[in-house]
Amino acid sequence: MDKEDLELKEELAQFTPLALACLDGFIEIAQCMIHKNPRLVCIVNENGHLPVLLAATRGKKEMTRFLYSVTPSEELAPEKGPNGATLVSTCIVKQMLDVALDILEKHPRLAISSGKDNFTPIYVLAQMPKLFPSGGSLWFWQRWIYYCTNVRLRRAHDQIPTYIGENSSQQSRQSDNIIVNVLNQLHGMVSHLLDFLDLGIKNMHAKKLRNRQAIKLLKCISCTIKNLKVEQLDESLVYQAIIQAVKHGIVEFITEIIDSNPDLLASEDFSKRNIFLTAILHRQEKIFGLLHRLDNLRRIQMISHVDMFENNMLHLAGMLAPPRQLDGISGAALQMQRELQWFKEVESVVPQTFKDVMNKDGKKPCDLFTEQHASLMKDGEKWMKEIANSSTFVAALIVTIMFAAAFTIPGGTNEKTGMPNFLQNPLFMLFITSDAISLFSATTSVLMFLGIMTSQYAESKFLTRLPTKLIIGLSTLFFSIAAMMISFSAALAIWLNDPSTKYVILPLILLASIPVSLFALLLFPLLVEIFISTYGPGIFDRRIERWY
Structure with a gap:
């Protein structure tokens, strides 16, 4: 075939042969195609997606890393369109954080650029609590393994499979395959042994590596938004990202982003609720705990805030928690106990006068609590x-x-x-x-x-x-x-x-x-x-x- 023949597209979705190989993760075929025609990595399909984006969307990690290494960096720049931002967001969702981090280090503004779904990478990252240490609890033995495990952040280029060229001899390929097979068998035996002993070392190593990559990714994003104006922050969905991080309880996200731009402490959602009112409504105790670490002036400002329905902190504590927060607690009685603990904690923070303040519906916090928890109390x-x-x-x-x-x-x-x-x-x-x-x-x-x-x-x-x-x-x-x-x-x-x-x-x-x-x-x-x-x-x- 001539190299131009590889640029032909099928009629349905305008996929090149390389794009079809990317969807199924055929790395060796893709390597041979790109070796013959390097322009293939820049040809988009009907929706304007680059091959590397197609591989990332399908979750083909090795294929994504390889295609990213051979795709010209300027093709992912913000000036070239939404492909770069979409690729970063997709890599965050598919937990290919090494690729996302490498892209943002070359093009920092992609962190606040809209992708094809109109979402920015910072907004997507704010909805991934499992990537951060605060996103999950560990048993004591898991914590011990986690803290004792040493991880090294590797760049995306370090994990690219070896190129198989058309001029390689059959003998060298066979010898390489034999060595690879032996190594894979040894690795498989060790992996099965670790799984049999249920030590969880591999899982803890992967978790810690994910956490460190997410923190580094977050620091890279925070440097980008450091000097943005209010209009730019709003267009980049930074305010919405902070609210999403509060809903998911990502403490690291809140502290890092607000440290980079203290004005973001006043972020509000569409109902005019600040981060602490949102934390109470969604029962995120780690975020609410940050209130105790504010100075007196800022704490009073946060506590005195009311939403568009004239609900204060105590009103929101009186509302029933979201189902996903209650489902993690055994039994309706313990769920009711947790709701009471939240109400008492917020009650100890706000002024005494808040107990008698009515919202737009004419309800006091205690009346709202009794009304919304009547069914839960019967179940308890x-x-x-x-x-x-x-x-x-x-x-x-x-x-x-x-x-x-x-x-x-x-x-x-x-x-x-x-x-x-x-x-x-x-x-x-x-x-x-x-x-x-x-x-x-x-x-x-x-x-x-x-x-x-x-x-x-x-x-x-x-x-x-x-x-x-x-x-x-x-x-x-x-x-x-x-x-x-x-x-x-x-x-x-x-x-x-x-x-x-x-x-x-x-x-x-x-x-x-x-x-x-x-x-x-x-x-x-x-x-x-x-x-x-x-x-x-x-x-x-x-x-x-x-x-x-």
Whole structure:
């Protein structure tokens, strides 16, 4: 074929052969085509999309990196149209941050340039909370791996596959393929081993690399908007980007962008809500915590702000949280507790007069809270009564069993004295002690759950009183089940004390531990969540470290 033949387009969407290869990620074919005709990377399709943009849209990361390395940089400049900004936004969405960062370092103004969808890269980045450290919580062992992992930021050009030229010898290709195959097999074996051990090292490394790339990308964007005027900020969707970052709880985005341009602290949405009113409405406690780090003057300005419906901070705290925020909390009662915690926190910040201020609908904050949380309160009452009802049945059954077991003494009693035959045996004392603990714990659990079923379900009771009863009830039920299994195992050990039967004691004790383990797996996480939610450090950050 002549190289001009590769520039022919099919009729449907005006795709060149290179564009079709890009859509499916055929890197070797694309390399050969570009080697023959380098102009192919600059030919657009019917929608004006460059081949590198087509590959990025389909999520073909290796193909995108390769095409970006051979696409002239001026083709992505803001002056050449929306392809550059669209490519940056697409790379952010597809998490090819190395490519996005490399483009912005060459063309910084692309960060505030509109793409083909009329969105700017800064606006797109503000809707990607998973790219930032604040966008997800880690277990303690994941945090340890995360902080111990060393990552190195690589440029997009460092990850481009090796070019396969038409003059390469078959022998060299075969030897390269053999080496590549061996390396891939070794890499696969190591990867499977790490996955088998469930260490999560690869995932934590990828997460930390993503976080560092996102932070560097954010710093590059913040330098671009540093000296922009109000009209330019509005055209670039910077104000809207800040509001989107608040809705998604991206603390790093808010602090970095406002540090670069302090005037952006006064950003508002279309309802005239500033960043702190928006944080309350969307229950983003990390953003709201920044309020405590403002100086007195700015804090008063932020607190005194009202939206276009004359809602103050307390009104917005009285509104029901978005479903995506409540879905992460177990049970309607704990959701109601979290809503009360938000209302009390905001109430402690605003002046006392805010409690009696009415909005445009003539409603006070407390009236608005009661109205919007009526359904959630009923669901919380139903949820707690269902748990209490089922747990009462289990606890009452344990009380019956352990009361009867106390008078069914293993080994019998002495006919003359009436004393147990195994009174001096340590296992017998373990049996009696664990039996008594199980009986008393189960009785306490029954009383706590009865107290839950007969409690007054007012709004304020969901804050500490009802959760405390549930904590005591579930804790004592757990202890009663564990003590019951210990009592059972001790009785077995007494009965099977003969040398010929000792080999069955250990398997039976292991079987007895199954119910305790199941209870711990099923209900213990809920118990921990309730305890932390009620008596933990809280979800709000009141650090004195000054921000502005």
